[in-house]
Amino acid sequence: MENDYNEEKRYLRAKKRVKEIQGFYWHLFWYLAVNTFLTFGGIVNNIFNGESFDLDEFHWGTFSIWFFWGIGLAAHWLKVFGKNIIFSKDWEERKIKEYMDKDKF
Numbered sequence: 001m002e003n004d005y006n007e008e009k010r011y012l013r014a015k016k017r018v019k020e021i022q023g024f025y026w027h028l029f030w031y032l033a034v035n036t037f038l039t040f041g042g043i044v045n046n047i048f049n050g051e052s053f054d055l056d057e058f059h060w061g062t063f064s065i066w067f068f069w070g071i072g073l074a075a076h077w078l079k080v081f082g083k084n085i086i087f088s089k090d091w092e093e094r095k096i097k098e099y100m101d102k103d104k105f
Helices: 002-048 060-081 089-104
Strands: none
Protein backbone atom coordinates (compact mmCIF):
# COMPACT_ATOMS: atom_id res chain seq x y z
CA MET A 1 0.00 0.00 0.00
CA GLU A 2 2.84 2.39 0.90
CA ASN A 3 4.57 1.61 -2.39
CA ASP A 4 1.44 2.57 -4.37
CA TYR A 5 1.32 5.89 -2.52
CA ASN A 6 4.98 6.64 -3.32
CA GLU A 7 4.47 5.61 -6.94
CA GLU A 8 1.50 7.95 -7.23
CA LYS A 9 3.49 10.82 -5.70
CA ARG A 10 6.33 10.21 -8.16
CA TYR A 11 3.85 10.16 -11.02
CA LEU A 12 2.24 13.44 -9.92
CA ARG A 13 5.65 15.13 -9.53
CA ALA A 14 6.71 13.91 -12.98
CA LYS A 15 3.42 15.07 -14.49
CA LYS A 16 3.84 18.50 -12.89
CA ARG A 17 7.40 18.73 -14.22
CA VAL A 18 6.27 17.83 -17.75
CA LYS A 19 3.56 20.54 -17.55
CA GLU A 20 6.17 23.11 -16.45
CA ILE A 21 8.45 22.22 -19.36
CA GLN A 22 5.53 22.24 -21.78
CA GLY A 23 4.50 25.67 -20.48
CA PHE A 24 7.98 27.04 -21.10
CA TYR A 25 8.05 25.75 -24.67
CA TRP A 26 4.63 27.28 -25.38
CA HIS A 27 5.91 30.55 -23.93
CA LEU A 28 8.95 30.35 -26.22
CA PHE A 29 6.73 29.58 -29.25
CA TRP A 30 4.47 32.58 -28.62
CA TYR A 31 7.46 34.82 -27.92
CA LEU A 32 8.94 33.99 -31.32
CA ALA A 33 5.64 34.00 -33.21
CA VAL A 34 4.29 37.29 -31.86
CA ASN A 35 7.56 39.20 -31.99
CA THR A 36 8.34 37.98 -35.50
CA PHE A 37 4.86 38.99 -36.63
CA LEU A 38 5.15 42.44 -35.04
CA THR A 39 8.63 43.10 -36.39
CA PHE A 40 8.03 41.97 -39.95
CA GLY A 41 4.47 43.24 -39.96
CA GLY A 42 5.78 46.74 -39.29
CA ILE A 43 8.33 46.42 -42.08
CA VAL A 44 5.76 45.14 -44.58
CA ASN A 45 3.33 47.89 -43.54
CA ASN A 46 5.95 50.55 -44.20
CA ILE A 47 6.77 49.08 -47.61
CA PHE A 48 3.08 49.02 -48.60
CA ASN A 49 2.75 52.64 -47.53
CA GLY A 50 5.36 53.60 -50.10
CA GLU A 51 8.34 53.85 -47.79
CA SER A 52 11.53 52.08 -48.70
CA PHE A 53 13.13 49.43 -46.54
CA ASP A 54 15.75 51.18 -44.48
CA LEU A 55 17.81 50.17 -41.51
CA ASP A 56 16.55 53.30 -39.78
CA GLU A 57 13.31 51.35 -39.28
CA PHE A 58 15.11 49.27 -36.67
CA HIS A 59 15.04 51.53 -33.66
CA TRP A 60 14.61 50.80 -29.97
CA GLY A 61 10.81 50.73 -30.19
CA THR A 62 10.94 47.93 -32.72
CA PHE A 63 12.94 45.66 -30.47
CA SER A 64 11.81 46.77 -27.01
CA ILE A 65 9.15 44.04 -26.97
CA TRP A 66 11.78 41.46 -27.90
CA PHE A 67 14.00 42.75 -25.10
CA PHE A 68 11.53 43.06 -22.24
CA TRP A 69 9.55 39.94 -23.09
CA GLY A 70 12.93 38.18 -23.44
CA ILE A 71 13.71 39.09 -19.84
CA GLY A 72 10.44 37.45 -18.82
CA LEU A 73 11.24 34.42 -20.96
CA ALA A 74 14.68 34.12 -19.36
CA ALA A 75 13.06 34.26 -15.91
CA HIS A 76 10.63 31.53 -16.98
CA TRP A 77 13.56 29.43 -18.21
CA LEU A 78 15.33 29.84 -14.88
CA LYS A 79 12.18 28.82 -13.04
CA VAL A 80 11.74 25.67 -15.12
CA PHE A 81 15.28 24.55 -15.91
CA GLY A 82 17.54 26.56 -13.66
CA LYS A 83 16.54 25.27 -10.27
CA ASN A 84 19.60 24.94 -8.11
CA ILE A 85 22.07 25.75 -10.86
CA ILE A 86 24.83 26.31 -8.33
CA PHE A 87 23.61 24.26 -5.39
CA SER A 88 22.19 21.22 -7.15
CA LYS A 89 21.06 18.05 -5.41
CA ASP A 90 24.28 16.42 -6.61
CA TRP A 91 26.36 19.16 -5.01
CA GLU A 92 24.38 18.88 -1.80
CA GLU A 93 24.94 15.12 -1.57
CA ARG A 94 28.69 15.50 -2.29
CA LYS A 95 29.04 18.10 0.47
CA ILE A 96 27.14 15.97 2.98
CA LYS A 97 29.38 13.01 2.16
CA GLU A 98 32.46 15.24 2.42
CA TYR A 99 31.50 16.50 5.88
CA MET A 100 30.54 13.03 7.04
CA ASP A 101 33.95 11.74 5.90
CA LYS A 102 35.72 14.59 7.73
CA ASP A 103 33.71 13.86 10.85
CA LYS A 104 35.00 10.26 10.97
CA PHE A 105 38.46 11.37 12.02
